[in-house]
Amino acid sequence: MRVLGLILGILLLPVSSPPAQGLQFPDIPGWKQSGEVQSFSPKTLYEYINGAADLYLASDFEELKVAEYVNEKKASVIVEAYRHRTPRDAFGIYSQERLPDGNFLEIGAQGYSDKNILNFVYGRYYVKLNSYNTGTDDREALQAIAIMVAEHSGEKGGLPSLLSAFPPEGKKGNSEKYITRNFLGYAFFHSAYTADYELAGKAFKLFLIEAADENECKSILQQYLRRIKKPERGITERRYTVADPHHGVIDLFWKGRYIWGTVDLADADLRTKILKSFEAHMRPGKGALDLKSVMRFTLF
């Protein structure tokens, strides 16, 4: 029995890889770390950010590490590094908190600063920096620290590649989001990418749902049509224009394992134009995405 256990142990060794080292808080010239690095798990995140924790947990939050840097002038910068299960989850929470009129920076996959804060997303990490008493050096100090933290995160990659499927015409800058659950208030829609638009004086939203496969797309549509009391038997890949009791006209298109559509856009002609433009960006060879080859979970 002991021999069998030993053999099993050896066989299992290569399967269980050692835990990733993860983000390390670097030494930063002119600053020193104050106190111990604090860690919070999904179970204790409430102790750190109270009710805001719900949204992080919905984005598959795994761990938070918090470090404080101080300098001789008694200025301090608190760095919060939230690690999520996937880069997409990290982008999800980052995008939902992102300030669209922030000062955008090339830190990590994307970052921005505003007054005494600097936030960026990089791989599985959503990193938030807050400065206190840094005075006129606020932005410089935050940027210098953020760049070094990003370099020591052990992460790489950019923003989700599916975002490039959104037609550029009329798209509001930095309005893209990844909604991790219950998109439009329906559990069956699960997650979706969205972006805000303004065209011809009309403000509206586009969305893109990525399913596991075509069957899931079909199931999503079946549930949706049933929910709005317009059930259909032969659901096929095509355009659907529906009157949603909560959202008004929703125009959507199903192809492959993707569903894309419009919200808050009453103009039928514009909807047609937008959906075609979306399809063009989803088509192999025409835009950034190949419907057949884009693999789930490898979007960064």
Added chain:
Amino acid sequence: MKKDGVGRRDFMKTTLAGFGGLFFLSALDKQPEEKRIDVKGKGRKLVYRPLGRTGLKLPVINMGVMNSDNPNLIRAALDSGVVLLDTAHAYMQGRNEEVIGSVVKGRPRDSYLIGSKVSLPQDRTTGRYTEGATETEFLRKLDLSLKRLGIDHVDILYHHGVSRKESVLHEPVLNAMAKAKKAGKFRFAGITTHSNEPEVIHAAVDTKFYEVILTAYNYQQKHVADVRDAIARAAQAGLGIVGMKAIRGGFRLSPSVRSPAAALKWVLQDPHVHTIVPGFTTFDQLETDLAVMEDINLNEAEKMELQKEASLPGLYCQGCRECLGQCVARLPIPDLMRAYMYVYDYRNLAMARDLVLSLGLPSGACGECTVCPVRCSSGFPVREKIRDIVRIREIPAEFIA
């Protein structure tokens, strides 16, 4: 009623108040002050309770908006009878308040209530405020919140995320709130707590400053009895009590109960809780909440559902019967655990007493064992619970109406 100079109420207080600290009398003696109010055009009659002495009357469930940036869901909630929208300065880095602002824009100001929260930097390991926790910072955040919401005042302003007595009394916050209230930037002063709730609640009552308490409260809290007692004291002192974390029990992402409606109703069985603000994100969840707002009573199926919950440390025996062979005195442990639940959850003393008496227990149950060999699969402290519950035999039947 008086008997030998001791009335039923006094007897219950003196005898049962120490009943493991879990029982609290008012649930039996005091009916919650509530009434049903028609929602215009919806054909619904929702249960309302007064929020302490604030003068506000609220439906028993309102909306925690923290997870939703779906304006149509918030609109649907308000149109269905929800009155209070609960948010915070920090939620979604301010976007949550902006979304609410876009929804309430154009609505009559007296048709909705908003509760928001401001937090200041704390050392989260100690719960103590750090250097940046100033009056100026608090007021700056409040002004920004009002700007995002597009209104000149919130109805309840909470001192957010407090876990220590000394933080309840943090002078810069109290000064800031006093100034803001004088300036008309909020109507009622509140405080929120997610951990160490009893200490915070008692301290908040003692200050006589706060008018509303927003606290985590659910049957999965290990210290639920202490929370319940603290809530009772606060409510009796006239504070409004708003419950949160009723379904998720804190850190759990998915509802940790099979029946969210039952979990909500469980909290509302406590007459000292005036409303709950669950954070729903779907229209179906809103419908569930509306159904509870119409009927807050646990039905038999829901009681059974709660009883069956696999993750209910402290109250519900899972009935696995693994304990039966372990007890040297061969006590009917699952039955005793059921009696325990009758008292501390159903608050049905008669049912518990009948059950305990029917078991024909020895007089000193658990009294003779110095070490208990029973290892409950749910982690119940079996001996403590048995010692506690068998005392119900000593209560005369006429005192348990």
